[in-house]
Amino acid sequence: MIGEKTLGDWERAAADDRDLRIGAGLRAFCDEIEGLGKQLQTILEGSVEEVVSESLSALNKQQTQIAVIGQIKAGKSSFVNALTQMPGLLPTDVNPWTAAVTRLHFGSPAKPQQGALFTFFERDEWQHLAGGGGRFKELIERLVPGYDEGAVRSQLDEMRRRAELRLGPFFHHLFGQTRWYAEITPEIIERYVCLGLPLDEPLLEHAPGRFADIVKTADLFFGNGPFAFPATVIDTPGTNDPLLVRDEVTLSAIEDADVFVIVLTAQQPLTAADLALLRILHGLRKERVIIFINRLDDVSDPAFAHRAILTGVDELLRREFPSAHIPIVAGSALWANAALGMEHAGLDMLWCPDLIGYARNTGVMRPEEPPYISGPRALPPERVSQILFACSGLPEMMAQISKLMFRGLSGQVLGELGSTLIAAAESSAASARDELLGASTLSTIAIMDESLSNTRLSVSEDVERLHRLEAEASRYLQGMDKEVQRQALEGLSPLRDALEREISTFANEQAANLRASLLQGQSARVWRCDVVSLRNRIEEKVLQAFWEAGRRFVETQRQIGGGLRHLLREAAPDLDIELQPASLLSFNLTPPLSALSRPLTFDLEEKWWQVWWRRQAADEKARKIEEMILTEFFPVADELAMAAQNELRTYISSALQPFLIRCQSVVNVVRERQQRLLTERAGDSLKAWEMEERTKEVFARLKESERLGLALGASLKRHGMRADAR
């Protein structure tokens, strides 16, 4: 998805809001919710107040994770330096250089605000890694057992030898350890996270890359930096490295990220390897991806080329992922870093006609501005850095990241907390309404009930009714919780079988297909099993089943309100309260599909399959391929079904929360009424003016609760969290 705005627009937007910080929108939303929540807190009592104060403290624990991923030499570390506005912090090089996952924490709650923590691999992890670790090795071994063992061994030996050289013969004692530094310097980072030079002699103590072989993650802590909302930026080693296979470590480190920035290069935008990476993320969270096409400075005539690059990538993405709208931004981290700290990159080398042409073409530089950085007509240095920064694409990236932060987990959690607060406000309003109603009924009763014994009877009846109601409501809700879980999971349980049927059918088709082409005299080695269509079919099935289960759940949710109301009517026929929380969460989840993107043996290159074909007897080939499809895809089906169930289960537990709050508030109302009846009937009757005061107070509470509920609803709606605020 290519933005409508030009770079010039972005630059002007950034100039209008000088200290445009990343996540400012989410911060504003969070502050709004918090302010309203605090007001709400002052008028609430009892267990509902506890819920609100819990929500408020959860609000302040939120932080966003921004993962930066891409192939080697895409310029991920440079981009992170530019985004965090610390040019030169993460070391970069002309060769692949980042070896470890590096997390930069900005203003993280409950974490230090300065320092660096380096974590070494556990022994098992390291051995797995050193053994070639990569998924592809595993797949090759699965497809053609016994192949390439020599290569795996030698890589393990090589890594061990290098680690010994760099860290001494007892390096294995370091496994599982951590190192803490109170000050962060580029040298320290370089020592731990860089690949270093492959010297064949022991390294000096402070040499770059000394610990690279055994460092798993680096955590760097900072203050707020350029972020308005607590954020963790994750820099990762490049994928598609021929030697250092750490894709698995990378993928597990970014699994929970809220925003994924995929860094591509302008010279080779979106290759097959990039698409493979996108497919994996696509399965995770397609709506959280931004593409940054870096290194526009490497392209000749970017003024002309950048449009074509953007359109090309956009077209390819639309073809591959028709339903996703992935923002694409082109730019150059090099330009941004030069703008941020002029001394870091030689400006003389950067300020070339290509850049000037690009700046003019995109509207960043006005036609009348002279293109000189020295001499009598030179541009002022501030203007030069302004131009560089605008051209770098960073302003647009910052805006896009801010926008996507809403869609990430923290945004969702904020939305859910907002919904909980709305439920609390609504319940407060409802209970005030009930009390007002009750108060007027009570006064009528007081007049009519002349005999004290009658009153005593009605009070003890009330007590009994209350106990019954409390017990029944909680039993009912517990039952419903179980019921809903059961229903939802039952709805998903045929999924696994359905997927397996789909896979078996596909395997059958393929085998028949192969038999037919063998009969026609085609050689098996040119026959290829195209599993893309199977993957698509599976994805469709999972989505269908998941959304169907979700739809059913929303329906059941509606029934719960009715059921509770029925209960209440039996227990307290004189109270007619709406028990349906107004703020039911809408169901817009996507099940985790990452299992689908995991590479299988079918994704291996032709040559491995040729070896496989050769190993199968002629008449067995079709049967074997059928078997292979089943053994490869059944675990995937298993995992998908399991993940869908887990996702739904978690969702359901959080979705019943508003009902619990509502129920509690009803019980509170009845309890209060009972209390009042008791005291009143004990002869200590309220004076008329006290009643009046109390009514006024309750009325004020009603108004305030309604106001806060509406304000919260409006805030959520304004930030795109909820479309259907009632």
Add this chain to the structure above:
Amino acid sequence: MPGKPPDPAPISWEWPQAEPPSASGLLLARLRSARDRLAPASPVARALRRIETRLLRPPVIAVLGESRTGKSSLAGLLLRNSPQATSLNKLSCLYLAPILFRYGERQAACGVGTGGVRFALKPGQAPAHPLRYIEAHLPLDCLRHYEILDVPGMADPARDGSQLLSAAARCANLAIWCTMATQAWKGSEQRLWLSMPSRLRAVSVLAATSKDSLRSESDEEKVLARLRREAAPHFGSVMLVSSVQAREACKTELDEPLLEGLPRYLFRLVATQKDRTSVRAGRDELWKASGAQELFAGLSGVLDVVQANRQQSAARAARGVARLALGSIGAGNPATGIANAWTALAGELTDTLGRAAVDDALFARFAGDLSDFATNSLGPALRPVLGEQDCAEIGDLFRCSADDLAEAADGPGVEAARQQLRAILAQLQEELPEALGRLPEMSGQNPALQPLSELAL
């Protein structure tokens, strides 16, 4: 502004070898005389002529790499920046098929389909046959010394590159793998490259293109050092090239390098000079800086090696053919002839198998021998005396074995191929006498297996 500097000396395009090397000449003469002697056995003569033609053809250099790695620019450089080549190369993009540039008096291009069918390519129309590659003829002298196969990019997500690659591997004598200097040598490239046969890898060149994108000499050294470390074991040589700089150096007129409007690939050269306005990168210097000089010097050396290898394998193949010919001529009894030829072939195969140093090229040759045996010895001998059904069955026995062996040769492991060949030999040893038993004259008795003397070549 200084005066116009003198025109630099023109770059010499002379290829060091004007004539095919004399060793080839000698071999060619011998091949011709052998063919004359064996003229009556026309299939054999045809086989020998094939070998001759192959030896006469210049070696094929395949330019390979992932997409957008500067393959076509490099191919253009190897084609002497000929504008015709550039325009012909657009055909390759249009049909997404490899394009083979060969020498021809007249500029021409046609499509080549399966089985070598040649047909005209009409713009705006789908090719008449399934297109394997495009053959382009150009009157360029350099094409007398090598042919260029430009293969479309291998990392295009829309296509499976490994099939293109293995097809290229079959017809190329050496390859230049292009990788972008600023993002050189990725895992996916390595995986693709390692699927190429080792005989090809050993003589091939890794060219890191866009040398001009690197911002300093120390960066160039760093990249080169990494490539030497990580990729060099899989190549004959590794070098950095800038096709644009090389093209610029070949221009007859060099533009006055004003700072504004200076192409990016010259910018660094100029920006690093102290006195910018007066700098004019000399053509020779630019040629040297582009890495083209080193590339051409390297290629010329590699082509010598390739030529020597081709001579050796031509001699080997010719020996094989001659041996087969011995089996098929002179023996009145077809079964005896076949048995003779088979004994000779099986003997050589078994001998070679026992040698320590075998590679996949050898297996490819064995596969060729087997299928030649089926075509040249078995077919003509059996057809007059056996029914079509029996003939086909016996022929298939060999052709299938040859196919299996070719598969093994394409595969990555020598050991697997060796095992495969052993199995095939054992199977044929067992089944051949049985098959021959069906010949009318031979029923009931085993064919006599006579020792044969080799035809001296």
